[in-house]
Amino acid sequence: MPYNHINQDLLNTITDIVGADSVITGQTEIENYSHDETEDLIYYPEVVVKPQNTDQIAALLKLCNANQIPVTPRGAGTGLAGGALPVNGGLLISMERFNRIIAIDEQNLQATVEPGVITEVFMNAVAEKNLLYPVDPASKGSCYIGGNVANCSGGPRVVKYGTIREYILNLEVVLPTGEVIWTGANTLKYASGYNLTQLLIGSEGTLGIVTKIVTKLIPRPTQDVLMLASFASNEDACAAVSAIFRAGVVPSALEFMERKGIEWVIEHDGIAFDLKDDIGAFLLIEVDGSNQDVIFGDCEVINGVLEQYNCKDVLFADSSAQKEELWRIRRTMAVSVKSNSVYKEEDTVVPRAALPELINGIKQIGGKYGFSSVCYGHAGDGNLHVNIIKAGMSDEDWNNKLKDGITEIFELTISLGGTLSGEHGIGLVQKNYMPLKYSDVHFAIWKGIKQTFDPNNILNPGKIFN
Template sequence: MQFNKVTDQIVEELKAIVGQANVLYDEEKMEMYSRDEVSDKLWEKMPEVVVKPETAEQVSQIVKLANRELIPIVPRGAGTGLAAGAVPLNGGIVVSMEKMNKILELDTENLFMVVQPGVTTGEVQKTAKANGLLYAGDPCSADSSFIGGNVATNAGGNKAVKYGVTSRHIYGLEIVMPNGDIVTFGGKNVKDVTGYDIIHLMVGSEGTLGIVTKIWLKLMPLPKYVADLLIPFADMQTAIKVVPKIMTAGIIPTCLEFMDSLSIKSAEMYLNKKLPYSDAGAYIICEIDGTSETQVQDDYETIGKLCLENGALEVFVADNMSTQERIWKARKCYAEAIRMISPVYCMEDIVVPVSNIPKCLEAIERIAKKYNCKIPSCGHAGDGNIHATVMREGRSEEEWHELKDNVLGELYEEVYALGGNLSGEHGIGAKRAEAMNKHMTDAQLSVLRAIKKALDPNGIMNPGKVLVLE
């Protein structure tokens, strides 16, 4: 696809749309928009201009201008992505949603919150909680990621095992389409099968089919009782093999996470605190919630007993806020901890059926030994989503790229052989587009390309992400 460059005239037109203060074209100011959280400089590219709209109407005018002039557009949230999904690899206009950051409505009767995409997920959670409600979407990056970015990648997170990923909580979207039209699908109706399910097409589309400008989020009553379990094991295989037993015990945990020994040690170094049972070979972290204290206690006692019968070293129960926060800090700092030890790394987001997690972790360990590298792993044991991170450590640039290519090539083959897929929640972005193209069938790719062509015939929306176009 051949795109045009942003000219001085285009910059002036953008200023007229959003105001001079909301247009950046100085390289120093645009530098932070040239990357996301992917550490490899291969996935960095300077935009030609950055705009910060404040309304859907402004977004519409920007898109119409870009479509007319054949200039690529890259929608951007907080830049916390891990797949180079918001990087302007083709230059063009970065549309930052940071100023569309308002909670527009909290409807406590219908249990909905209506928000703009630039609101942080943490603010959504805190506002709901302050009103006795729960927004169950809970990515580890909640304090920094935007809810619009969660929608773009269909983010999962810690509570997905019980409450599902982001798409389960989205009942309506206002979208600026690639031709600039503003359309709304869904809203506050809990049931709606009127026409095609455009909402769930857009959720997870990573800005390649349109720009979301308003979101209807479903809330639920806040659980009255919560307990967290930290369960150490001597080794990873023993720990992970207990997961299917928990999932089939008649209890649905709110969270069911795991950390291997490398992840535990990394978190301990990052937090500069001694973690409980930090010499263990693995952690299982489990959260139970409910409306009855007795029910929550019965559930965690059942899970604790099951774990002890299957090799757990101990079951530590945290039933107050301070000890719960202590447990979760170790899990939620995973990415930052890895980054401190190895500033250049490659974090993967593979997903396999829950019963195949042990085999997948065996494959990761085997690959790490073969290439003499460290690949710490943690993730969402309850839904088979594994964050395996290849660390560069002291390797040269050339050695690093060779290592990464070899490891990922073998890792993806193992994942697909186990019935898995490339991404559970981080998205494909640019980082995994070639791999997705390799592992999908021609028939599958044909369907995806037909959708892209129908909605974005000029290919201006976030080009180079998700799909490798013919």
């Protein structure tokens, strides 16, 4: 169905709904909302609004639904799959003013927050009460918790504490038709009706706009140990991953980093790091808990495993500052890679024992197509972020042949029991690869669900599968 443009009448009504100071139409300011962190894609919305409450969003969606205006909800714009790009123009709803932590309920270990709260701000607020919200994407310092819900975002600590699905209890959602519902109840579990909370998580803003989030919290562990293990090869490092769990230990983080990633972090961020010549890859391993003996015991077990997998050296962080420094290396890796080259990021996930085969295969495919790659990610979850680097590839090959190489990467991922995207979502840039994994039956079901929520396809069209 063709979309309409926002004419002056509609703009007046929009302005009436949110107030003049919450409407942006000027080209300079609107530019900020034309891109996210996905490569260099730019799509301009016609109008940006910054609503402040649920009623305003309901009124906006009702208006757009009645007038066939596409609507793109946007969190912090840190997405890596183009999910927040307004590919059909129309109205962009920025959630930046939904930034209140409404309540931290210490009786029930729950919190109610608005979706525009920065994830780390929320984590710190609950930490002050000795509580943990463990879903911490690398971009936690800038991303919004609402974006995390929309993209089913992960992070290092999923490996021990479970996915975001375990921590989101209830959502207030404005549907594309302007109706407002709570998806479930403020309870740790429920079994009544198809679970709309879970359906909304990971729906990338295509089914509704989340306006309140109720989260589960857990007691905060009091101690942790962080170690950096170095290996000669990617394969050795990756092979050690599943062995650690088989030894009976569940670390609170188990991150893989390729040598090249560290090199670029050193170069880009000026971080002092003694990178030895014979090291090809690293595992960053954190063990947390509330008892030092247990943590040390787990570290001993892990050390024993690492030795069996040709680990060259293990550095134990000996201060908070050193821990922060090691984490900074991991977290800034994406930005460092981006600032060093033309790149494309792909997000792969496999059963964790398949990691060695995955990373070797990626390198072979790179050799065939002429691209290099920098890989890192949440190895404990089998989740590898693959940054494809243009390097010596010709523009023509980059623009035309690379997609065949990416297709081969995903075919390999799928053949190993995995799928596209562990935690970045499909958005705009991965949707053409979806048929590699999913059949017409999946697409028909997804479209049927979308149609149920959004009969006029106004909400974030052009994403995931449509």
